[in-house]
Amino acid sequence: MNTKKITDEQDLQIAFAIRQKVFIEEQEVPEDEEFDEFDTLDAACDHILVYYNEQPVGTGRLRVVDGYGKLERICILIEFRKFGLGKVIIQSLEEIALEKGLTKSKLNAQ
Structure with missing residues (x-):
């Protein structure tokens, strides 16, 4: 298992697909609450993928808020x-x- 910082749109879409399955389909989070203005490749947020047997199976992001790292999604x-x-x-x-x-850092969990 390893992680990769997302640097291109293709990997970002893979992360979104994982979030879609987990949060929207499984946990029934409304789509308009799950995806927000921080879901981009700019410097405001860092996104990662985690791989198991070379397959992307998880994701998360880090956002800087008031001088600390907020672990989200x-x-x-x-x-x-x-x-x-x-x-x-x-x-x-x-x-x-x-x-x-x-x-x-702070962890945002549900």
């Missing part, structure tokens, strides 16, 4: 939730936060 496809991938996503997002000079 973390999700893993249901059939891959028993492999410790959530921890991998959080660690990867925390590493990005440290690279940005942030010393505090």
